[in-house]
Amino acid sequence: MASRSPLAFTELPVVDVSGLFSSNRQDRLDAAGELGKAAREVGFFYVSGHGVAPAVRSSLIDLTKQFFALSDEQKMAIYIGKSTNHRGYVPPGEEVMADGKGDTKEALDLGPEVPADHPLVKAGTPFLGPNQWPDLDGFQSAISTYYDAVFDLGRHLLRGFALALGEDEHFFDKYVTCPPSQLRLLHYPHNGEATDSPGIGAHTDYECFTLLLPTAPGLEVMNGAGEWIDVPLLPDAYVVNIGDMMEVWTNGRFVATSHRVRKVKEERYSFPLFFACDYDTVVEPLPAFVAKNEKPGFGPIRAGDHLLAQTMQSFTYLIEKQKRGEIGLPEGAKELSSFGQEARQKADADA
Template sequence: MTRNFQTVPVVDIAGLGAADPADRQAVADALGRAARETGFLYVTGHGFGPALIADLLAAAQHYFAQPMDAKMASYIGRSTNHSGYVPEGEEVFPGGKIDRKEAYDIGLDWPAGDDRAPMMGPNLWPEDPRFKAAAAAYYAAIASLARRLFGGFALALGLPQDAFEPYLTCPPSQLRVIHYPFDPDAEPDQQGIGAHTDYEFFTLLHGAAPGLEVMNGQGQWIDCPPIPGAFVVNIGDMLEAWTNGEFVATSHRVRKVGEERYSFPFFATCDYWTVVEPHPAFVTPERPARYPRLVSGDHLLAQTIATFGYLKHRREGVSQAPVFGQEAKTI
């Protein structure tokens, strides 16, 4: 498969809720084609309330307009479960440049004292009830949409629509509220976010301005501008591994930011301790397993440690044992 696409496909997913199995399968087949050939797609017909997006955008604009000391009161390094304010320069992909952005990271709001997995616990919220209310409402709605897409992807792979349900009891999916500030003096090679693939199963993104680019099989960067009323969906590392490369995680980036931009990616994943390895349905003598067995949350945690400065600092002086398994809880 050459994957030399020049545009990102659009899939109307309204039929995933249809009573007729043939209608559901038709949508799933379109999802599968996009996941195999591009790794990126737009989804429409999702029924997501536009007021939820408007409320979060207004709350984000108010929050990020505050002085730095007010934002740093909720600095992510103060959290126990990787939630809170992320200043510019805190997050750098290995080998990359500092991204020109700031963000607020929000996870599954989990009760304190329930330490069943790293990166789970109560969110660190700012002293801003409007922001908390808007972000929590958006998180609940986008998590519900992600669950529907898990069902669609299952059908696309020839599996029962509820195949992922046993792994979605308390997934540590993350919502990022990202602000790319206006910068008329940005360097020509300045990036909003450097080239990368996403760590989780898939991402649901609302972007309020252009900037997102996707790499095709020829190494060309293809523009992925916002489409009104649509979410961008892209396949992540875990779904690529689970399907033995049947679905592909495609590299993407945010190009030089001149105008102010907001985006809300939701990184949809399965329960932390979900074991991910090529599913037997996608392993044959002609196509042996291409990916090692790993734990979904451990992969996410290891990649997060490699990216965030505060986590690297916490690990200074700690033995460089593998970050997988129980040892990961030491962060």
């Protein structure tokens, strides 16, 4: 397999993706070329020209602040552990990373609003189904509008990645028909006595890629030399990072870059949309990225099972269910942080 170590970068590139929305194919190809370069060399980058309206983003932020200002009792009324499809409120300490430490944030986890009578929901597909919504005027409508806008941006990015990989721009569309793409509303409370500790620990993202809208600094990404690089705020831009599934599809050409959030003094909100493929999608290296007589760097992975396994190892309520024997990890489940720069640095150190 070709070298999988991206550059020892010190800052993130900015990619103008407005060309992906153009009716002119050359515009789309030009934007896709820059997108692919950033994905290969860094795996983490800003995107401008994204088309998500400022008013839509402002409504998201305003209503999120209203939600997290509710009492603990009101928020726990929609606790994620009450959900059958992993949707709802996540209190501080509920989520743990590979180091086993609970982090300091709170969250509201949402996804596509899939009705209970949908065939995939009736079949028991994990992560799909109705959301748990708080009782706040206008909340569901505004958040759903934002979800649709950022998911549409994700579709255009996915087509850009397809072009960058030498495939037809609609190559991946068949894998994204009803995906469990999660939107997280994250809140890192103010802490005037904060020390240098994680707000959320080091990890990669389990899906194809992530579209992040942050409101304050704190995000860090690991470069090819194993160094943590700060990700400053860039006005009117999204932060995009490659996830585990794109690393597999490209046989490591695109890297699922490890990242973390520092515990900072100022209050911080963050909004990642984890762009996933359909649960039953079997992801394995594309033929174009496996040389003749070369063994692929990754075996086939069922996308949903990978997402489920990682989630089951990082949420307390699911860990407790496993201890009680109520649920079990999918066959072939990987440990947390099995992809990305952190895993590669560890492998190099053990070699």
